[in-house]
Ligand code: OGA
């Protein structure tokens with residue numbers, strides 16, 4: 001089924017084929033790569049100095065910057081120190097609102113998660129990806145119902161995605177139902193559980209700030225169960241011999257309420273802001289927060305879910321650990337539409353209501369194809 005679909009659309013995508021790549025049996029090459037279950041790391045370890053063609057993107061996907069007359073922007077940083085002091089609290093809420101409305105992204109410092117926990121989490125992720133391949137392979141799966149799944153390119157076979165990305169991932173669904181400890185890979189089990197607890201607390205504090213920023217009761221978003229579902233991804237971006245040909249993560253927005261991301265010091269994460277790609281500078285101890293599609297939807301476009309990407313790099317590996325606040329494909333009956341308290345005659349609902357599962361299924365089917373899944377839910381006026 002996947003084979004037919006992929007072939008059908010790739011032959012439709014003639015412009016891409018003609019301008020960029022010769023015709024070849026792309027599906028077989030994707031499948032051969034997938035069957036190794038060794039991911040991009042397996043390829044990088046062979047020492048081959050050429051990126052296989054299934055990873056080669058059109059130049060416009062990979063280019064480093066968007067125009068020659070670039071403005072200099074300072075990526076927003078939010079210091080959570082003193083959050084319980086009323087005057088400081090208001091200042092923090094104002095900054096969260098401002099960043100969420102204009103960037104959809106900010107970094108937080110003094111968030112209360114001890115540095116050793118962050119370092120150990122990055123280390124645990126590295127141990128998972130760098131362990132004995134035979135053990136790592138046991139977790140390799142494309143079954144999206146699995147709570148723990150190691151996979152390279154969740155959208156590898158998507159007919160809408162022109163090329164694979166230079167990245168491997170491990171996804172763990174931590175809530176609403178925490179897997180039993182034995183289901184987690186031993187390489188990162190303990191730290192994953194500890195990191196998850198800390199992240200849950202931070203996520204709830206962020207949802208309070210974001211609620212207040214919308215002029216709502218601090219518990220509003222939490223009471224809507226925006227923190228009900230949590231998954232942690234661990235991404236491993238091996239050093240890439242030809243970073244000018246491929247990308248670490250293709251541009252996309254996140255199909256969640258919010259994402260809180262821990263990254264190491266390699267860099268490469270970029271955010272789309274005022275038609276430019278802006279680097280998110282790796283900052284020791286900081287966490288990157290971004291608004292996801294579902295929060296844009298329920299805030300009726302007050303907060304924005306912004307596209308971002310990760311460049312590949314000759315230096316590596318780069319490791320990142322995003323924490324997604326969403327129940328994902330887990331069935332949950334709750335319907336989410338624009339929050340009533342935010343609507344008025346001059347601000348009518350801009351989106352149809354949906355379940356998180358419905359939204360996630362649509363998003364995953366599409367893959368990182370360069371368009372926003374929100375468009376599918378937009379009410380056309
Ligand atoms: C993601 C993502 C960025 C990174 O997983 O959605 O954008 O730095 N990751 O790995």
Ligand code: NI
Nearest residue numbers: 252253254308
């Ligand atoms: Ni993302």
